[in-house]
Amino acid sequence: MADTIPARPVVADTIPGRPVVAESVAGLGPVESVAVDGLEDQLARVALTWLAEPGNRAIWSLVQEVGAPAVLDRLIAGDVPDRKLRGSVAARLTAGDPRRFAEIALRRGERLGARLVVPSDPEWPRRLTDLATLELDTTGRYNHDIRPPLCFWVRGEWPLGRTLDRSIAIVGARAATDYGTNVTGDLAYSVACEGWTVLSGGAFGIDAAAHRGALAADGRTVAVLACGVERPYPAGNSALLERVAETGLLISEWPIGADPLRHRFLIRNRVIAAATAGTVVVEAAARSGATQTMSRVLALGRPAMVVPGPVTSAMSVGCHEILRSNPDARIVTSATEILEEVGRIGEYLADPPRGRERRHDRLDEESTLVMEALPANRSSTPELIAAEARLELPTVLRRLSLLEMAGLVVRAGNGYILRHSPSGTG
Amino acid sequence: MADTIPARPVVADTIPGRPVVAESVAGLGPVESVAVDGLEDQLARVALTWLAEPGNRAIWSLVQEVGAPAVLDRLIAGDVPDRKLRGSVAARLTAGDPRRFAEIALRRGERLGARLVVPSDPEWPRRLTDLATLELDTTGRYNHDIRPPLCFWVRGEWPLGRTLDRSIAIVGARAATDYGTNVTGDLAYSVACEGWTVLSGGAFGIDAAAHRGALAADGRTVAVLACGVERPYPAGNSALLERVAETGLLISEWPIGADPLRHRFLIRNRVIAAATAGTVVVEAAARSGATQTMSRVLALGRPAMVVPGPVTSAMSVGCHEILRSNPDARIVTSATEILEEVGRIGEYLADPPRGRERRHDRLDEESTLVMEALPANRSSTPELIAAEARLELPTVLRRLSLLEMAGLVVRAGNGYILRHSPSGTG
Numbered sequence: 001m002a003d004t005i006p007a008r009p010v011v012a013d014t015i016p017g018r019p020v021v022a023e024s025v026a027g028l029g030p031v032e033s034v035a036v037d038g039l040e041d042q043l044a045r046v047a048l049t050w051l052a053e054p055g056n057r058a059i060w061s062l063v064q065e066v067g068a069p070a071v072l073d074r075l076i077a078g079d080v081p082d083r084k085l086r087g088s089v090a091a092r093l094t095a096g097d098p099r100r101f102a103e104i105a106l107r108r109g110e111r112l113g114a115r116l117v118v119p120s121d122p123e124w125p126r127r128l129t130d131l132a133t134l135e136l137d138t139t140g141r142y143n144h145d146i147r148p149p150l151c152f153w154v155r156g157e158w159p160l161g162r163t164l165d166r167s168i169a170i171v172g173a174r175a176a177t178d179y180g181t182n183v184t185g186d187l188a189y190s191v192a193c194e195g196w197t198v199l200s201g202g203a204f205g206i207d208a209a210a211h212r213g214a215l216a217a218d219g220r221t222v223a224v225l226a227c228g229v230e231r232p233y234p235a236g237n238s239a240l241l242e243r244v245a246e247t248g249l250l251i252s253e254w255p256i257g258a259d260p261l262r263h264r265f266l267i268r269n270r271v272i273a274a275a276t277a278g279t280v281v282v283e284a285a286a287r288s289g290a291t292q293t294m295s296r297v298l299a300l301g302r303p304a305m306v307v308p309g310p311v312t313s314a315m316s317v318g319c320h321e322i323l324r325s326n327p328d329a330r331i332v333t334s335a336t337e338i339l340e341e342v343g344r345i346g347e348y349l350a351d352p353p354r355g356r357e358r359r360h361d362r363l364d365e366e367s368t369l370v371m372e373a374l375p376a377n378r379s380s381t382p383e384l385i386a387a388e389a390r391l392e393l394p395t396v397l398r399r400l401s402l403l404e405m406a407g408l409v410v411r412a413g414n415g416y417i418l419r420h421s422p423s424g425t426g
Numbered sequence: 427m428a429d430t431i432p433a434r435p436v437v438a439d440t441i442p443g444r445p446v447v448a449e450s451v452a453g454l455g456p457v458e459s460v461a462v463d464g465l466e467d468q469l470a471r472v473a474l475t476w477l478a479e480p481g482n483r484a485i486w487s488l489v490q491e492v493g494a495p496a497v498l499d500r501l502i503a504g505d506v507p508d509r510k511l512r513g514s515v516a517a518r519l520t521a522g523d524p525r526r527f528a529e530i531a532l533r534r535g536e537r538l539g540a541r542l543v544v545p546s547d548p549e550w551p552r553r554l555t556d557l558a559t560l561e562l563d564t565t566g567r568y569n570h571d572i573r574p575p576l577c578f579w580v581r582g583e584w585p586l587g588r589t590l591d592r593s594i595a596i597v598g599a600r601a602a603t604d605y606g607t608n609v610t611g612d613l614a615y616s617v618a619c620e621g622w623t624v625l626s627g628g629a630f631g632i633d634a635a636a637h638r639g640a641l642a643a644d645g646r647t648v649a650v651l652a653c654g655v656e657r658p659y660p661a662g663n664s665a666l667l668e669r670v671a672e673t674g675l676l677i678s679e680w681p682i683g684a685d686p687l688r689h690r691f692l693i694r695n696r697v698i699a700a701a702t703a704g705t706v707v708v709e710a711a712a713r714s715g716a717t718q719t720m721s722r723v724l725a726l727g728r729p730a731m732v733v734p735g736p737v738t739s740a741m742s743v744g745c746h747e748i749l750r751s752n753p754d755a756r757i758v759t760s761a762t763e764i765l766e767e768v769g770r771i772g773e774y775l776a777d778p779p780r781g782r783e784r785r786h787d788r789l790d791e792e793s794t795l796v797m798e799a800l801p802a803n804r805s806s807t808p809e810l811i812a813a814e815a816r817l818e819l820p821t822v823l824r825r826l827s828l829l830e831m832a833g834l835v836v837r838a839g840n841g842y843i844l845r846h847s848p849s850g851t852g
Contacts, residue, residue, distance in 0.1 A: 331734070
């Protein structure tokens with residue numbers, strides 16, 4: 001059967017057909033390694049997302065244990081412990097052969113320039129692994145089935161993982177006000193200028209303004225769809241989404257041909273929350289999709305950022321609701337404040353500064369080396385700093401611009417100078 | 427000399443001339459009781475606020491120890507431990523005799539219908555005692571001299587203490603936007619309708635809108651001035667402030683004739699913070715008077731409430747700044763949310779509900795009796811509840827309306843019904 005499947009239309013550097021090892025789950029300890037054929041794995045993962053919605057807890061766990069092809073076999077054979085899942089899979093099987101469907105989808109994907117990315121690929125985004133252990137306080141099916149994606153369909157040239165490494169989600173209401181879309185455009189433009197990828201959901205209103213802002217900055221933007229990547233939804237945004245595919249990435253967990261069903265947006269939102277370094281909500285109605293996304297961001301412990309608005313605006317009610325009910329949600333009013341928040345995780349600050357602790361008490365190792373390489377009372381060039389700190393020049397330049405943003409160094413002529421005395425830097 | 431001082435033009439029930447006992451300080455243990463003649467005490471307190479600005483830490487402590495008249499004697503004699511205070515008092519003494527000044531001020535006050543209220547009076551507002559032990563993290567003179575007032579000049583018929591018992595401060599920028607004044611007017615109107623006194627600083631913009639909102643509701647409002655109560659400042663608000671004096675209260679720590687000097691507003695702000703059950707900032711520029719008031723509210727542990735606004739508005743920058751830098755500051759968007767916050771202290775909830783604790787686990791005694799007097803599954807009238815709970819009817823009505831606001835009971839016909847099952851009420 002494998003010879004009916006097209007070779008992958010790929011940017012990535014994996015060789016189709018090589019045996020791969022199923023991903024292990026961070027925090028869950030070693031998972032049994034299952035050797036699976038690459039093409040067979042792809043086919044099975046696509047078939048599984050056709051048989052059941054992505055995020056399904058039982059399926060994801062089984063895939064970790066025995067690999068996607070074996071799970072597919074078991075589902076087709078009706079060998080499913082979960083009675084509800086067994087029923088829905090049986091119903092779906094009456095609509096066709098999942099393997100056949102997957103083959104067609106992969107062939108169509110190739111023709112349309114869409115590639116499939118699976119966890120064994122180098123470009124698989126690592127942050128999504130946090131969904132493996134996520135538990136939400138709230139009940140309901142979409143709060144239960146929040147496991148990592150089985151695969152991503154991707155349109156666009158950038159490697160998925162590295163594009164998402166420095167990414168910020170900016171999301172919000174479809175029925176946004178001028179205030180909301182203007183603020184969103186400004187924020188997206190500014191964070192894109194700083195080299196961050198702007199991720200959103202491709203919808204009207206705030207989402208579209210976020211993508212447009214990043215495009216206006218010639219920055220990178222990613223739209224996470226809840227349908228096949230061949231049919232940008234909503235249709236009114238298709239020109240915008242085509243531009244996103246050309247200069248950034250259009251991605252989806254759902255196979256080519258999948259419809260944008262209403263509940264899929266709720267399933268998709270966990271990816272927006274988990275794929276990014278932090279999420280900003282600009283405008284949101286009460287108890288809306290954006291507030292649901294935020295509950296996932298908060299549960300993941302990622303920066304949950306909220307732009308306030310007039311209390312007289314229905315489109316800011318959801319924003320204020322999030323701020324009122326979650327002490328961990330942060331009010332943000334500018335791109336600088338957003339970058340401060342996301343900078344806290346994995347960027348230039350290892351941990352959020354608490355109480356009277358000074359910001360540079362918490363610098364990561366590279367930033368500390370850069371700070372220590374700066375003379376106490378005069379400026380130094382990036383080249384000299386690189387030599388002194390024994391770091392690569394691009395690393396030094398990157399750290400310097402982050403340290404500048406953090407207010408710890410300032411530009412002086414061709415170089416940089418410490419803003420504070422260097423005592424306590426270590 | 428006492429016979430040159432006018433009898434007090436007073437609503438209060440103290441008899442001028444009777445010996446009184448200086449206030450003790452809550453939380454400081456018993457303070458030495460100093461028997462002082464009432465008129466002599468008044469005169470000395472007025473003279474002291476003429477010699478040095480209210481809030482002075484050294485003077486206040488001395489007054490607690492030896493009484494106001496003795497402190498005045500010592501200041502006049504140059505017997506002051508604090509060298510800086512000694513210098514400024516000496517300079518002031520060259521301008522005239524403080525006792526003579528105080529006599530004139532009290533006589534003018536009587537003519538103008540302004541009374542003097544001192545700590546030994548029954549109408550003295552008790553909450554101000556919290557300033558006795560307040561310490562701020564920030565430095566600077568106005569953050570040091572934050573002790574309770576020595577006296578209040580009052581215009582208006584309501585007893586000061588009871589008027590402030592259920593009071594909320596609503597303050598903000600003078601250069602307010604239409605958004606700010608509209609929101610302020612709405613909030614003040616609504617909280618005044620619920621029987622709360624609206625306190626503000628009498629300034630243009632947010633302050634004026636707060637007073638007007640309360641007046642529109644036929645509610646009570648108090649303006650705390652930073653100059654003599656005979657000369658409402660700013661002049662542009664004099665018609666408004668005269669109306670406040672007629673239907674509410676105009677109050678000040680400064681004697682009749684005192685000018686509204688710039689630094690006096692910063693001294694005055696501690697009274698706004700300490701006199702009320704909570705403070706709402708509607709619009710504020712960065713690092714403005716309103717943010718200074720809020721630092722006192724937060725240090726006092728009172729509800730510090732902030733109305734957000736557009737991030738594009740300079741008049742909301744201070745609001746968002748307060749929210750971002752103080753985890754204890756609460757975002758509020760409606761009168762209901764404000765009443766929830768102030769209800770937490772001394773109203774229907776003994777303590778803020780935490781975690782999963784149910785709100786009615788924390789009811790005060792009267793509310794608990796009312797809840798227990800309600801049948802499990804049908805409504806009851808206030809009269810029947812009063813009989814069952816062995817409470818007065820007005821008390822029952824008041825508790826019912828608070829319980830209704832808290833969502834614990836709902837109106838049903840002529841009576842009320844429990845919203846939740848009564849288990850766990852006790």
